[in-house]
Amino acid sequence: MIDILIIGAGPSGLCAAKTFLQHNPNSKIVILDSHSTVGGVWSKERLYPTLRTNNLYPTMDFSDFPMKDVGIGRPGHHITGEEMHAYLTAYAQHFDLMKKIQFNTRAVRVQQGPTNDGWKVEIQGPADLISTVTIPTTLLETKKLVMATGILGVPSMPSLSGSSTFDIPLLHSSALGPQYQSVLQNPNINRVAVLGGSKSAYDTVYLAATTGHKVDWIIRKSGRGPSWVFPSHTKIGPFKAWREKLVNRQISTFFSPCVLPDRSGNQISWIREFLHTNKIGKAVTKKFWEIMHEDTIKDCRYRSDSKSKGKGDDERGDFSVLEPPHSPFWYGTSSGTLNYEQDFKALVTSGQVTVHREDISHISPHTIHFSDNAGAITVDALICATGYSAKPPIDFFPRELHFQLGIPTSTDSLTEEQKVAWDEYDKRADGIIGERFPQLVSPPWSTTDNNTNPSPPSTKIDTKYTPWRLHRGIAPPGLTAAGNNSLVFLSMHSSVTNIPRIELQCLWSLSYFHDKVTLPSIAPFAFRALLPEFLPEFAQKRQGKQGNLRTKPAGASLTTRLQIQPVHKSSKTRRYFNDGVRFDPLWDMEDIILI
Ligand SMILES: Cc1cc2nc3c(=O)[nH]c(=O)nc-3n(C[C@H](O)[C@H](O)[C@H](O)COP(=O)(O)OP(=O)(O)OC[C@H]3O[C@@H](n4cnc5c(N)ncnc54)[C@H](O)[C@@H]3O)c2cc1C
Numbered sequence: 001m002i003d004i005l006i007i008g009a010g011p012s013g014l015c016a017a018k019t020f021l022q023h024n025p026n027s028k029i030v031i032l033d034s035h036s037t038v039g040g041v042w043s044k045e046r047l048y049p050t051l052r053t054n055n056l057y058p059t060m061d062f063s064d065f066p067m068k069d070v071g072i073g074r075p076g077h078h079i080t081g082e083e084m085h086a087y088l089t090a091y092a093q094h095f096d097l098m099k100k101i102q103f104n105t106r107a108v109r110v111q112q113g114p115t116n117d118g119w120k121v122e123i124q125g126p127a128d129l130i131s132t133v134t135i136p137t138t139l140l141e142t143k144k145l146v147m148a149t150g151i152l153g154v155p156s157m158p159s160l161s162g163s164s165t166f167d168i169p170l171l172h173s174s175a176l177g178p179q180y181q182s183v184l185q186n187p188n189i190n191r192v193a194v195l196g197g198s199k200s201a202y203d204t205v206y207l208a209a210t211t212g213h214k215v216d217w218i219i220r221k222s223g224r225g226p227s228w229v230f231p232s233h234t235k236i237g238p239f240k241a242w243r244e245k246l247v248n249r250q251i252s253t254f255f256s257p258c259v260l261p262d263r264s265g266n267q268i269s270w271i272r273e274f275l276h277t278n279k280i281g282k283a284v285t286k287k288f289w290e291i292m293h294e295d296t297i298k299d300c301r302y303r304s305d306s307k308s309k310g311k312g313d314d315e316r317g318d319f320s321v322l323e324p325p326h327s328p329f330w331y332g333t334s335s336g337t338l339n340y341e342q343d344f345k346a347l348v349t350s351g352q353v354t355v356h357r358e359d360i361s362h363i364s365p366h367t368i369h370f371s372d373n374a375g376a377i378t379v380d381a382l383i384c385a386t387g388y389s390a391k392p393p394i395d396f397f398p399r400e401l402h403f404q405l406g407i408p409t410s411t412d413s414l415t416e417e418q419k420v421a422w423d424e425y426d427k428r429a430d431g432i433i434g435e436r437f438p439q440l441v442s443p444p445w446s447t448t449d450n451n452t453n454p455s456p457p458s459t460k461i462d463t464k465y466t467p468w469r470l471h472r473g474i475a476p477p478g479l480t481a482a483g484n485n486s487l488v489f490l491s492m493h494s495s496v497t498n499i500p501r502i503e504l505q506c507l508w509s510l511s512y513f514h515d516k517v518t519l520p521s522i523a524p525f526a527f528r529a530l531l532p533e534f535l536p537e538f539a540q541k542r543q544g545k546q547g548n549l550r551t552k553p554a555g556a557s558l559t560t561r562l563q564i565q566p567v568h569k570s571s572k573t574r575r576y577f578n579d580g581v582r583f584d585p586l587w588d589m590e591d592i593i594l595i
């Protein structure tokens with residue numbers, strides 16, 4: 001019997017293993033990963049040339065293992081994919097985790113043990129590998145289970161009519177690493193189409209264009225259009241401000257809807273309340289976001305006036321087509337940074353990249369046909385940067401367990417009673433959030449279910465999944481309510497400060513596994529629907545679906561329009577960690593976030 005089984009050797013799984021081993025070096029910990037190297041998104045097999053972090057050095061390292069100590073990264077630079085991989089490998093070696101990892105092994109099914117106090121995990125791996133590791137069976141039994149499988153592992157591929165006749169490479173952006181050579185280094189591939197309007201699409205367009213390809217970039221007309229992808233710095237008056245740091249300053253977080261309690265323990269600080277509900281405060285907030293919006297447009301140089309025209313712009317391609325339709329207020333963490341060495345705008349204005357705001361009606365050999373008689377283009381490859389599915393990468397069995405676990409599940413896995421229960425919680429939450437943040441009540445896009453997955457008629461609409469409904473964004477609410485603290489999910493939401501967030505989640509999980517977390521006086525199941533419990537949904541961005549947590553129909557709940565706001569001062573968090581204090585069983589997520 002394993003003490004703690006961790007599925008996933010990305011940043012979350014590695015940090016979890018380190019945290020648990022520091023607490024008890026003798027515990028039997030096994031980490032599984034379907035890749036052959038550590039790093040998850042940053043594993044060797046997923047890297048593609050030009051991949052860099054959105055973040056600037058040094059905000060992607062763990063507090064107890066600074067990148068500078070291992071000579072990785074340069075101040076003021078984005079960290080490259082290779083550097084992130086090297087860093088996470090060094091981290092795993094430094095904390096002696098490598099020998100605990102079983103690579104090339106996929107967990108396929110999870111079910112509770114016979115007495116419901118542990119877990120059985122079915123695994124699949126190459127037979128020769130399984131025979132060389134210490135665990136000789138394909139069924140693992142563990143007392144505690146950590147799901148660190150990430151939210152960007154199951155590619156969401158559009159189902160395009162005619163794809164069976166498409167005789168050229170058709171791949172997802174997540175395969176850019178393994179297929180880079182065969183597609184973008186293939187001398188027969190000259191013209192590449194890229195589908196999607198968010199950060200992966202930017203990266204794919206950039207990679208294809210800078211490797212000499214003519215690029216047709218398709219952003220569907222029926223969707224929400226392009227995301228904000230802006231420079232890392234902006235200007236505030238005469239000062240150059242680092243955007244990533246700006247969003248971590250408490251003063252700027254007040255302008256965002258955030259339902260986490262403030263330091264004094266109130267549900268909402270008077271400043272935030274003033275800024276979001278008082279007439280004068282609302283006007284100030286509106287102005288703040290208008291200025292932010294205008295500045296971001298200028299920073300991105302979307303509008304071609306003489307001032308914004310950059311070197312190399314010869315205006316053959318219209319760059320304004322990439323301007324997102326709404327204020328950055330509505331985009332939250334689905335924004336990205338222009339972390340490229342070459343000027344992205346020049347690739348479009350020079351005509352090397354042509355942007356099509358069209359829906360695809362169907363595809364045929366070498367050809368992509370647009371809807372509404374908008375023509376067709378002939379290409380040599382189609383890369384779909386269409387994001388990731390909300391479907392968990394492991395089958396939790398039986399399906400009846402899904403409600404208790406709070407994991408995304410197809411609505412037909414829930415009983416009518418369970419659906420009604422969640423609907424009621426959502427309605428209550430919507431009421432409270434709408435009262436506190438009235439501007440969220442009328443988002444700029446439709447909130448009807450019909451528009452949540454806008455697809456042209458020829459594409460199939462994916463099965464809809466329910467959102468993550470985890471206690472504190474980590475623990476299964478039903479099991480927690482029943483006193484069973486044997487399972488946690490890490491990183492099922494994302495923020496701009498992912499690494500500190502992972503460290504905090506691991507500490508909270510350790511506390512939780514040891515029954516040291518003070519649970520709310522009412523059952524977590526119900527309490528989750530109240531404000532401080534909405535952590536997973538904050539990350540789900542205000543626009544509802546676009547981005548990396550596409551689990552909830554847009555507009556079905558106001559909670560989906562809230563954004564995670566790191567309200568802690570990261571320097572203090574770091575000082576706390578650097579002081580060597582690793583674990584305080586009394587810590588609760590709120591305390592951790594608010595230090
Ligand atoms: C291209 C790209 C760029 C990104 N850039 C940034 C960035 O700049 N800044 C940032 O903060 N975040 C970024 N992210 C988000 C990224 O998800 C986080 O940086 C971080 O990798 C999350 O770590 P994780 O360990 O939770 O998940 P992951 O890194 O996704 O790791 C999960 C691991 O679980 C394994 N796994 C999944 N299912 C199974 C299974 N059934 N059996 C066995 N193993 C399994 C996977 O193989 C993977 O190795 C980016 C994501 C992508 C896709």
Ligand SMILES: NC(=O)c1ccc[n+]([C@@H]2O[C@H](COP(=O)([O-])OP(=O)(O)OC[C@H]3O[C@@H](n4cnc5c(N)ncnc54)[C@H](OP(=O)(O)O)[C@@H]3O)[C@@H](O)[C@H]2O)c1
Pocket residue numbers: 051052053054055152156157158159173195196197198199200201203220222223224225226227333334335336339385386387388455459494546547548550
């Ligand atoms: N560090 C980096 O440089 C980097 C690089 C890549 C990714 N990332 C991160 O990875 C995460 C995921 O980003 P992502 O860009 O892969 O996914 P994403 O943010 O979910 O974006 C998916 C895009 O595809 C579109 N789309 C979805 N289904 C479609 C369909 N059927 N047909 C046409 N278009 C469709 C979406 O637009 P609509 O649904 O509105 O039409 C959206 O524009 C983000 O957190 C991002 O920051 C980081």
